[in-house]
Amino acid sequence: MSLDTVVEDIRDEARARAEDIREEGEARAEEIVAEAEADAEETVAEAEAEAERQIEQEREQKLSSAKLEAKQKRLEARRDTLQSVRETVESELADLSGEEREELTRALLDAAEPEFDDADDVVVYGRADDEELLTEILEDYDGFEYGGEYDCLGGVVVESESSRLRVNNTFDSVLEDVWEDNLREISSRLFEQ
Structure with a gap:
């Protein structure tokens, strides 16, 4: 076997080994990217869920506040009506x-x-x-x-x-x-x- 053949075999082996390393690197990079994308999707999903929870909580608070305000206005209107009725009765009694x-x-x-x-x-x-x-x-x-x-x-x-x-x-x-x-x-x- 000649020196050129040995050098060529070493080169072929080095190229094959380099190709294996490159393929392993690419596979590992794809795994890392896939994991990162999965993590990103999970983070986005969690953020969306949290945003939805906050939106729902704010909606419930605003709805509850609006209901309370409406109830207070209704009670105030009732009080005013009762007061008006009472004043009318008092006026009729006085007259x-x-x-x-x-x-x-x-x-x-x-x-x-x-x-x-x-x-x-x-x-x-x-x-x-x-x-x-x-x-x-x-x-x-x-x-x-x-x-x-x-x-x-x-x-x-x-x-x-x-x-x-x-x-x-x-x-x-x-x-x-x-x-x-x-x-x-x-x-x-x-x-x-």
Whole structure:
């Protein structure tokens, strides 16, 4: 075997070995690229999932906030409506006149009278506009006298120094009791759903 043949065999072997190394390198590079691409895809998928979670969370928060705001506005509108109804009732009570006002005033005075059976110094207060009406009504009650004005829609406040008792039978107090006792029913009638 000649030296040229040996050199040529070594070269062929070196070329084959270099080709094997290059192929192994390319295969390893392809593996690394494939792993990197898989990692990148996984990272992108995780980022997309996290973004979707955040979007959903923000959507839920905004929806919840909007629902709460709508509920608050609905409650505020209901409060305003109830207040308007109450003001209308108060206005109608204040505007009562004639026989109807006299009947209601007498009924409230009659309801208070039994509390003052033994008293002979009973003083009755009422709305300033009702002074004439009260003075006329009190002529029918022994020991009762008109004591002056009381800031109210109508009705009477009856008191006696000797019995240290005061009965508030004003339209305002009756309305307050009726309103509180029936607020749920009033509300359900106004806002049937």
